[in-house]
Amino acid sequence: MRFCRECGLLAPLGSDQVCPRCGAPLPPPVRLRSRRPEPRYLEPEDPPPMTTGQYFLTLVVCGIPVVGLIVLCVWAAGHTILPERCRLARAYLIRRLLTDIVLLLLLWLLRTAWPLLVPTWYYW
Numbered sequence: 001m002r003f004c005r006e007c008g009l010l011a012p013l014g015s016d017q018v019c020p021r022c023g024a025p026l027p028p029p030v031r032l033r034s035r036r037p038e039p040r041y042l043e044p045e046d047p048p049p050m051t052t053g054q055y056f057l058t059l060v061v062c063g064i065p066v067v068g069l070i071v072l073c074v075w076a077a078g079h080t081i082l083p084e085r086c087r088l089a090r091a092y093l094i095r096r097l098l099t100d101i102v103l104l105l106l107l108w109l110l111r112t113a114w115p116l117l118v119p120t121w122y123y124w
């Protein structure tokens with residue numbers, strides 16, 4: 001907003017450096033600022049990366065037969081401060097599920113195909 005000092009005209013926005021009515025030079029534009037400072041938004045802090053000891057502890061817990069599986073499920077569900085541990089638990093559970101399926105398929109295949117693979121020596 002700028003007023004002409006000579007004639008008092010409110011200069012329209014985007015007008016030049018001179019008053020459109022009297023031709024007098026206009027004062028420099030005054031920027032209105034709010035009294036409140038701009039709000040500052042802080043980025044959430046990234047959690048610290050997992051240390052080697054924490055990886056080791058996670059892998060040790062993976063090896064515990066029943067309790068480890070329960071703890072891994074809890075971690076995989078996101079109940080841990082460390083997102084890396086959550087991802088590691090999920091990856092471990094997926095790998096374990098796949099290997100269990102493959103092992104069960106192999107056992108089933110071996111069980112059904114065993115009589116065909118091994119000749120019976122009953123008649124000999």
Ligand SMILES: [Zn+2]
Nearest residue numbers: 004007019022
């Ligand atoms: Zn003027």
